[in-house]
Amino acid sequence: MGKKRIASHSTEELLKEREAVEAKVEQGASKAASQRIKEGRVYITASFNNILMSLTDPQGNVLGSTSAGSIGFKGTKKATPFAASKVAEAIWQISRQKGVERAHIFMRGVGAGRDSALRSLGAKGLDILSIKDTTPLPHNGPRRPRARRV
DSSP: OOOOOOOOOOHHHHHHHHHHHHHHHHHHHHHHHHTOOOEEEEEEEEOSSOEEEEEEOTTOOEEEEEEHHHHTOOGGGGGSHHHHHHHHHHHHHHHHHHTOOEEEEEEESOOTTHHHHHHHHHHHTOEEEEEEEOOOOOSSOSOOOOOOOO
16 A cells, blocks of 8 residues: 545635536526426326426436325325325426426326315326326236146
8 A cells, every 4th residue: 555645725726626516506407497398207006105306307317206104194094095186286396396396197006085186186286297007907818727636
């Protein structure tokens, strides 16, 4: 191992470095403000145990997500229509912060909160462009058990 060197910078060098970093941060902030997203996607997963929602941009990059459990519902109350409407409210708040005004909805699952979540998103003022059900459906299923020999 070599000798350890302690880097010593003059105040001028530190000020120049700080100005460069601040300029980069300002440039990134203005870039983010100019790239406000008007259209997005909302993915709703309604299971028998919970309601999950994600807001993404058109490319699929997640802007925000929430669930009934993260809001504060516990146990069987997580899968109720009321919980789904509260989760939809939270997603609407996120979409307002990000500037999303229109959304394509992708629903998955067979839980009780499917319709409630969709209605509350529409009632809050989010323009729904399309609704697609992406629930996986079995086609043919597993192999049947062999016949029992007696």
